[in-house]
Amino acid sequence: MTATPTPRPAPASAPPPRRGDALAPRAGDAGAPAPGDVAPAAPGDAGVPHPGDARTQYAAGARTQHPTARLLGHLLPHWRRLLPAALAAAGSELASAALMATAAWLITRAAQQPPITAVSLAIVAVRALALGRGALRYSDRLLGHDGVLRAVAHFRARVYEALVPLAPAGSPAFRSGDLLTRLLDDVDAVQDLLLRVLFPLASAAAVAAATTGVTAALLPQAGLLQGTLLVVAGLLVPFLVLTVSRQAGHAHKAARAELADLTLDLTQGAADLAAYGAGHAAATRAHHAAGRIAVLERRGALTTSLAGAAVLLLQGAATLGVTWLALRAHAAGTLPAVHITVLAVLALVSFETLTALPAAARRYADIRARAGRLACLFDTPPPVTEPAAPAQLPADGQLGVDITGLRVRHHPGVPPVLDGVTLRLLPGRRTVLLGASGSGKSTLIAALMRFVDYEAGSVRVAGRELREAAGTDVRRVITGMTQDAHVFHTTIRANLLLARPDARDTDLCEAARRARLLEWIESLPDGWETVLGEDGAAMSGGQRRRLLLARALLADPPVLVLDEPTEGLDPHTASAVLSDLLDATRGRTTLLVTHEQAGLSAADRIVTLDDGRIRPADPPLA
């Protein structure tokens, strides 16, 4: 890959990753965030009492942490970078507040027409603050993004580690591109939590505290009033926003799920709808669903925009109240005239940064949901339990596989996909497994590769039960081309080397030649160094299949499995690929799964998987 490798050693704060480490609070790692740390971070979170699901989640079990707290746990190791960023953010907002306050002092003092020396310091301060504010803002944004991206990098690695034991059967994200996109979007919740919630909150808190401090020093009762109103605007209003948006969230979610269902019916079921004349009715139902969403959103608009208005109203009340108190104190002779303006301006500017908080709270409602989904991901048990003391498997030689009475169920409570599959893969022979889509062919492969567990029966390689061996060892023996095989966005060479990193160029060429891909590779201007597009978009379907086949051949496992190698190819290419494939695998233990019936004449043995069981194949028609 083109990126320069990082020479920097792993930071000391990142211990060798182990699944579970990242999730459970660690004693040495500042542990679970202290309630005091979390409280300002997220209204309704750990610190602030909250009657909703936060408490129920805590009650669910001592080990169960609030999803946001867990997300924060992932950020803690980066506090050295995040703290300066937060300080700079607060600093730039403070500079802006100080600029207005100093300018107000300068103007009011000047109105008393003192000698110029009395205000020269203020003039310098105003100019310095004006210049400094931009610089602070610039450095705050740079520091913030750098810290956030570091945290994101760290977090991505954690998510990746959590996903490894789940791939492919343990998470629906591997079956649906849409869910995968959503998962990746959820991972960015870390970024949003920092940039859109925590940093604005930190700045708001700093400005509110500093301005209120100055106000209280000048006129204590004004400080009290201003502080109270700031707490209402900065904590109570965002908290209400959070509660309301969460409640609205449920109704919205249901309405959206309905529209998504109906749209899926309109697109995936378009042929059935057209054939049965039900298209108009289905489109009308989708219109109604869109209408219901709009009604909910319009209703929600009334309340959500109240929050911004409430902050403005509180700002107005503070300004008016503080000014009135200041005027009264001045009239009573206890407050110098210059301070009246300063107090009024401080009251005004103390609310400026708070105006971002209702939006942050709304954002947080969404981040919480994303954090919750990620927490579920981290908690998902792997679909296959690894043995405590794994048995050794022979790693080479001609091996056969004995499958007896295999039963596999995707979820407890649903009917088994495979029930009583008995099949013998003879050493050095090519077995073709036919079956209609949905008959459980891919599940059988997944069971052989230990991606799913089997609940009954046995699978033995060289007399050893697969369940007793480590999954990685099993996949050293039984592997190949899975149905979800992925072409990586990198060079052809790297895509093949993945299967055997120590392969020599001659091995690569040999594998490509046997997959009948070599000619194509050599015809490319960049040859082996050609970068393949996202998921191999630059290749034709046939080339993509041949590349995956070459990769499987390069891996050269004792037992080669090939799942639907001709899926999505036109019949002509399909039968060409199939017969090449049977040629290339002559003399090695192979399980070829397909629903094509043409081009199989070279197979050593053909069986059919039907209704979860193996039966002898029908004679192919062509």
Add this chain to the structure above:
Amino acid sequence: MKPAERRLLQELPTLRRHMASSGVLALLGAVLVVAQASLLAALLADGFDGHLAPGTALAALGGVLALRAALAWARGMLAQRAAADAKRALRERITGRLRDTGPLKLASRPRGETATLLTRGLDALDPYVTGYLPTMTAAVVVPATIVAWLLGTDWSSALVIMLTLPLIPVFGALVGMHTAQRTARQWTLLSRLGGHFTDVIAGLPTLRAFGRAEHQTRVVREMADAHRRATMRTLRVAFLSSFVLETVATLSVALVAVPVGLRLLGGHTDLHTALTVLFLAPEAYLPLRAAGAAFHDGAEGVTVAEKVFALLDEAPPALRAADRRTPPDARTAPLRLAQVTVRHPGRAAPAVDRFSLDVRPGEHIALTGPSGAGKSTLLALLLGFVTPESGRVTVGGTDLALLDPDAWRAQVAWVPQHPHLFAASVADNIRLGRPAASDTEVRRAARAAFADGFIDALPQGYDTRLGERGTGLSAGQRQRLALARAFCKDAPVLLLDEPTAHLDADSEAAVTRATVRLMHGRTAIVVAHRTSLLPHADRVITIAAGRPAPQQPAPAEGPVRS
């Protein structure tokens, strides 16, 4: 303004109204800001002179502050309503147009793509409508109003603001251009590094298959770090625009406040004016700063609009039903394919190649041949889902392309290979072609298709909800449900695509009996791969590579069978 954005405003009147109303609200807001500044300054100046403010002045200021809050509420509410209305309009237009796209094209799209665009995708319009559009109008209206007012109160300060305001967009554009160049240079690297994580996650099953998953943990980190470094290189330039923006805005406050202070020192102006200027100066820059922040939202909104319009433009509006002829009665009209050729997009070889077939009313025809030979395409032709590249499909002598498709399909019952289960009850799924069918009729159809057994075993029987989020059914059960649909529709022409595939031997016998019963007295074209239905056909036509194959294929040779 990008074309998609212009089109968005052109085609959605609600957005034009929103632009106009937010312009008016911005003007009102600016007037209130001026009033607030002036009233507060007066209050403070009076207090400075030792006069305690009269109650009316306080009340007036309170009134203005309350009005500002009310205005903010109205602004937010109207903006969100406009967003809701715009999304509703787009959603309805897309769902309305899906029927014109054609079922085969829709099925070839990535599953769930349209559903995602319609739900989460369109939400990107929210910040565009509620943030970007109003700030764009406010960025013009508010500074203009404030400067106009200041010209009357303190022209020298107004001049400073007038001179510095344009610096923000000018510098912003300059920095933006420079950033765009740099980003363009880095784009490939950035997208490659950023896409690495997606790529690795999507490929995780493959990595595990070859024992490379653990190795990649380090790579994920390295790539994310490299991505960070590359991003930071770009951001160091990109954030210069916000640096310029903030600096110009704050510096102008200093440029206004300091001279005003000095003039006060010299006694050339009064405190009321000076304070008004101080309060108003930052307000003049505020909308421009907001516009800078909303710029990204604007870009995202336009991207969604582009996707929506691409979807809407994809399908040319089909001939309306009114322009089509009423089809002849299929009970008496013969079906005919004359030298029909169909080519699927992106495929060199035709799926159906100069194929001819005559079907008498009431005739039963079985189509056999290897998968991919074009059998299903023939059924799609008769349904009008595909139009022939050359040749004609006729019903009673009239070209199918000239007939009202819905009226023609009303005479056809189709059992596809992969029937879709709708997000509705089992009963509603069966009465798809005849929504008025009674429960008794639905049950009779299910019984005829040998589906009643498994339906009764479902948790809520005929009321069990199916579909994406509902109960899943096995392939054989789906098939029988589709047959029940066909029984329920009771149409004169039957098109059956392997009705007994996915069935075990017992069900196959049962469904064959049911199908034969259904075929009785109707025209039927049955795709039959390996099936007990063949003996019940009047004619068996074998197809290979889109052409009728010469009689019976040679038996396959060779393989050892278990």
